[in-house]
Amino acid sequence: MQLTDMKYFSGTVITPDGPIEGYVLAEDGLIAEISEGVCPETPVSKGFIMSPPVNGHTHCADCGMTVPNNIGLNDLVGPGGLKHRYLSEASKETLTKNIKEYSEKSYSNGIGTFIDFREGGVEGCKxxxxAVPDAVIMGRPVSDEYDxxxxxEILEVADGIGLSGINDMPLSYSESVAEHTKxxxxxxxxxxxxGKREDIDDILALSPSFIVHMASAEKMDLIKCADEDVPIVICPRSNAFFGLNxxxxxxxxxxxxTILGTDNAMLCSPDLREEAGRYLSVLASQGGTRKKFWETLVIDGRKLLYDEKGIGLRPGMKADITVFPSKDGTVDGMFMGNERILRFNMTK
Ligand SMILES: [Zn+2]
Structure with a gap:
């Protein structure tokens, strides 16, 4: 008789319809059961049980760079800024090493895939x-004019195009690139x-698949994004570094x-515990809810990349599970202590 690979996980299960108290049974690479109530056998892990969260925004190649104190947004990441000089001067070997280390750290922190805005044109995407075959790559062209x-060439390697900002280039350029990509x-x-409010009508006219930040947006801008159903990737730690609210x-x-992203690797490690902790404290201080917290951490990122079958834990889906421990079983307890987030990918 063939032995089956069975594992129980118990705690709070994040389903597409929200959290339930109970357990998950994974069997032979699939989720066999999700139930409320007491786990019938000893679980391999306890905590908040979820699909591996997507990291919605990274710049992974700059993780080898040291950031000087008190540097402003433009001097660091603007056109011709410190980061771009680093990326153009670093060797291919150095960048590959940076990227591999980043990806390994990301996996060991329980994260699923990450969506990277990769600089350096087609070479950067390659x-x-x-280095990381399953990364979601948003390439950035290097030519000054639409080519x-x-x-x-970029789209042969990448999953899409990610541009720096609407005011960094002529509008006609962004329009041509967006139209071509779609x-x-x-x-x-x-x-x-x-760092500054930009014209949301111009941005939405590009029909983006998603936009990143909106830290300096006004309510009207956000309403327009909601009307167009354009998701926003938010980067709480990176925004805090630059004093944005x-x-x-x-x-x-x-x-x-909304989807969480850890942004520039030189500023923030690929650690969604840290990112989610920062997000929760700001969201709660503004009067936001726990439901929104879960949607942002787990659900909406997966919705962007996967079809119905890949969002939130449900029976029948592949058993790729992240367990986020909590000191006392509460959401706040997730951010106490240093217990590791674990990923159990039983599909491999
Ligand atoms: Zn970015």
Whole structure:
């Protein structure tokens, strides 16, 4: 008789309809059962049980860089800033090493895939694809003018295009790139209203698959994003570093879909415990809810990348499970102590 691979997990299970108290049975690479109530056998792990969260926004190659104290947003990441000089001067080997270390850390922190805004044109995308085959890559063209053949080359390797910001380039350039990317059936995304408010009508006219930040957006801008159903990737720790105060409760109030991202690797490690902790404290201080917290951490990122079958834990889906421990079983307890987040990928 063939032995089956069975594992029980107990605690709070994050389902597409919200959290339930109970347990999960994973069997032969699939979720066999999710039930409320007491776990019938000793679980392999306890805590908040969820699908591996997607990290919605990273720049993974700069994790080898040291950031000087008190540096401003533009001097660090703006065009010609310190980060871009680092990336253009670092060798391929150094960048590959940075990226691999980042990806390993990300996995060991319980994260599923990460969506990277990869600088350096087609070469930059190839570097990441070779180092981390399952990363979601948003490539960035390097030519000053719209170059259709460059976009084609990038999209052969990447999952989409991620641009720096609407005010960093002529509008006609962003329009051509966005149109080209969507014609190819790939994702188009752009940073929006990070340190300064930008024109949301121009941004939404590009029909982005998602936008990143909206830390300096006003309520009307957020309402327009909700009306167009464009998800917003938010980066709480990175925004805090630059002294920004993003309107998370307003995002909840107007119905924005939000996804957590850890942003620049040189500033923030791929650690969603840290990111989620920061998010929860800001969200709660603004009057946001726990329901929104869960949607942002687990559900909406997966919704962006996967079909119905891949969102939130449910019977029949692949048994790839992240367990987020909690000191006392509560959401606040997730951010006490240093117990590791664990990922159990039973599909391999
Ligand atoms: Zn970014």
């Amino acid at each position: 570097l990441l694809r070779n 259709p053949s460059e976009i084609d 014609r190819k059936g790939k994702m188009f995304a752009i940073h929006a209203s990070e 993003p309107p998370y409760a307003t995002m909840e109030e107007v119905g924005n879909r």
